[in-house]
Amino acid sequence: MRVPRWLLAHRITIEPYRGDSAYGPAYGAPVADVPALVAETIKTVRDREGREVTSTAQIIAEPGLDCPAESRITLPDGRTTKAISIARHTAPGLPVPQSTEVSAE
Numbered sequence: 001m002r003v004p005r006w007l008l009a010h011r012i013t014i015e016p017y018r019g020d021s022a023y024g025p026a027y028g029a030p031v032a033d034v035p036a037l038v039a040e041t042i043k044t045v046r047d048r049e050g051r052e053v054t055s056t057a058q059i060i061a062e063p064g065l066d067c068p069a070e071s072r073i074t075l076p077d078g079r080t081t082k083a084i085s086i087a088r089h090t091a092p093g094l095p096v097p098q099s100t101e102v103s104a105e
Contacts, residue, residue: 063100
């Protein structure tokens with residue numbers, strides 16, 4: 001079972017991080033109008049290297065979201081942020097929805 005689309009009331013834009021180039025970070029083409037549920041709260045999370053950092057926005061989206069750590073995200077209010085960590089929630093055989101959770105700067 002997937003997270004119901006009617007719960008994903010916000011729309012965000014994601015520019016997937018593709019690695020570093022000679023000119024700095026490289027991003028994929030922007031993907032606009034991505035359905036999501038955005039909560040702008042302050043939380044302490046761990047980044048991909050295990051350091052504690054502060055997240056100011058948490059995003060719930062459909063499973064399979066292409067948003068690796070360091071991706072640029074434009075939130076519904078127009079603020080641009082970067083993905084800190086991604087969690088893919090699956091529960092095979094259980095009646096809970098699958099989703100992707102992104103913690104952002």
